[in-house]
Amino acid sequence: MSIDRSQLMKHFLDFSVVVTGFSKFNLQGTDQVAAYYATIEKVVGDEILAELLRTFHRLAEQATGNQLIMDRGMRTDIFGSEKLGPIARNIIKLWYVATWYQLPQSWRDNFGVKENDVTFVVSPQAYPEGLLWPAIGVNPPAAKAPGYGTWSSPPVITLR
Amino acid sequence: MTATSLQNDLIKTVDHLHFYLKQAMMIEHATLPPYITALYSMKPNTNLEAFHILRAVAVEEMLHLTLAANVFNAVGGEIKSVFTNPDFIPQYPTFLPTGETDFKVGLNKFSRDTVKTFLKIERANEVDKGQPLVVPRKTTNNLLTIHNREPHYSFYSIGQFYAEIIRGLHALYAEMGDDLFCGDLSKQVTPEYYYDGGGEIIPVTDLPSAIRALREIQEQGEGSGKERIYDGDRELSHFYRFQQLLLNDDGDENYGQYYVVNEDEPEKSDRPGYPSGGKFKVDWDAVYPIKDNVKLSDYPEGSEVYEAAQEFQSAYSKFLAQIEFSFNGHPEKLLPAVGGMFHLKYQAERLVKNPIPGIDGVHAAPVYRVD
Incomplete structure (x- = not known):
């Protein structure tokens, strides 16, 4: 991995913490950071992804820890951007349901149709790692079994 | 039993018997953290065969x-206070509480060396049926200092250790008769409280059921010795299950090979060291x-990894406390406690995927013992 890419991957993890609300430990605990990074790279290309992450990194540096400034920057420069906004939203969905959703038609009209931009589940391993499941305090259906007979006990909910 | 067995100097009183049985529970538990740590260290959806081999053994240790x-x-x-004693969980790497001193058991990732240690844990050593007396070896090493009765004695294998318990049971029964089995029947875990966990759960009410329960442990662990790969249930014993990961007739380290047990005519099963079944990566x-x-x-204190490891550690202590409670007259609490193990698993899986901050390329792992 080039130094640049590994640096961008770090930015991606930091970006994901901000947009998903889950901590670094929990995101790394899914072991999907590299897989999602590669997925986005494959769909939108490394240039657009790098643009998004560099924008994020610049905002974080400018905000110097000020939450308000960071929020505003995220809204205007990322989520408000015609180019980067839909990708940022897609990354949130990717983390929560392990699925890449095809970008909206308006994005495709403006920035070009990408060959791999179709809706797909990243991998069988990614599905049970979706953040949706811990977010709502349930086990992913048909994966991460809670153990025989546990259905007769109250659910174990850990919201993290 | 022969008269000579009564002269053995090991288990002579009910107190001695209790001491050995406590050690038995410690041994069975002591193998769990190493086995499940190796299991957790495997990446998901890889090594499916190896995963199942390890998992099946771990499940049987719970049965034991x-x-x-x-x-x-x-x-x-x-x-x-057997399971909730802080020293119930050994400090790894550790000698096993049987007193074996030629190897230590640790918490390590899945590797060839780790599997070799597992083989030592489960190693077979023929106990001559005609001579149920076990000769302890005297050693000078310091062992686990939890029980101080006979610190210089040691058994060569877990199977020999159980052979002594069985001998002691016979001997005490000859002295005391049914008074030996004075325990509260409601404390027995019976099959309705145990979900198909790797073998038959045997409620113990008398000498024959006690012997059957101990033989089940002994045989699943080690098989019936060096000559046979299968146990009393005609299933492959732990030692040979692990060995499958290291052996195949090509000598290629990236493949294991299954042993074949002939359930109808077990004597036609594979010979130890010569598996003939399918190969697996x-x-x-x-x-x-x-x-x-x-x-x-x-x-690093204050890091997320630290907090998660601490959370795992306290969840594990809680799990042991629940197990103890269920064995103390509340068998209906056992299944929910085992459900807790699944929860532990997912906590552990998050840990092993996280690098330890400040140490490049080294990942976190679950912590079991409170130090």
């Missing part, structure tokens, strides 16, 4: 623990590089 508790309860042992690299024998103090 339960069987040992049944025997202990049946002979009037006090189970309270073992990907020794599809493993998270977890830190060996990790302790809480190995993590």
Whole structure:
């Protein structure tokens, strides 16, 4: 991995913490950071992804820890951007349901149709790692079994 | 039993018997953290065959623990504070509480060396049927200092250790008769409280059921010795299950090979060392590089990894406390406790996927013992 890419991957993890609300430990605990990074790279290309992450990194540096400034920057420069906004939203969905959703038609009209931009589940391993499941305090259906007979006990909910 | 067995100097009183059975529960438990740590260290959806081999053994260790508790309860042992004793979880790497001193057991990732240690844990050593007496070896090494009765004696294998318990049971029964089995029947874990966990759960009420329970542990663990690969249930014993990961007739380290047990005519099964079944891939690299024998103090205080490890540690203590409670007259609490193990698993899986901050390329791992 080039130094640049590994640096961008770090930015991606930091970006994901901000947009998903889950901590670094929990995101790394899914072991999907590299897989999602590669997925986005494959769909939108490394240039657009790098643009998004560099924008994020610049905002974080400018905000110097000020939450308000960071929020505003995220809204205007990322989520408000015609180019980067839909990708940022897609990354949130990717983390929560392990699925890449095809970008909206308006994005495709403006920035070009990408060959791999179709809706797909990243991998069988990614599905049970979706953040949706811990977010709502349930086990992913048909994966991460809670153990025989546990259905007769109250659910174990850990919201993290 | 022969008269000579009564002259053995090991188990002579009910107290001695209780002491050995407590050790039995410690041994059965002591193998669990190493087995499940190796299991957790495997990357998901890789090494499926190896995963199942390890998992099946770990599940049977839980069965053994339960069987040992049944025997202990049946002979009037006090189970309270056995599992909740802080020293119930050994400090890894550790000698096994049987007193074996030629190898230590640790918390390590899945690797060839780790499997070799597992083989030593489960190693077979023929106990001559005609001579159920076990000769302890005297050693000078310091062992686990939890029980100080006979610190210089040691058994060569877990199977020999159980052979002594069985001998002691016979001997005490000859003296005391049914008074030996004075335990509260409601403390027995019976099949309706145990979900198909790797074998038959045997409620212990008398000498024959006690012997059956102990033989089940002994045989699943080691098979019936060096000559046979299968146990009393005609299933492959733990030693040979692990060996499948290291052996195949091509000598290629990236493949294991299954033993074939002929259930109808077990004597036609494969010979030890010569598996003839299908080969399977073992990907020794599809493993998270977890830190060996990790302790809480190995993590930077205040880091998320530290907190998660601490959370796992307290959840594990709670799990042991629930197990103890269920063995102490509340068998209906056992299944929910085992459900808790699944929860532990998912906590552990998050840990092994996280690098330890400040140590490049070394990942976190679960911490079991409170130090």
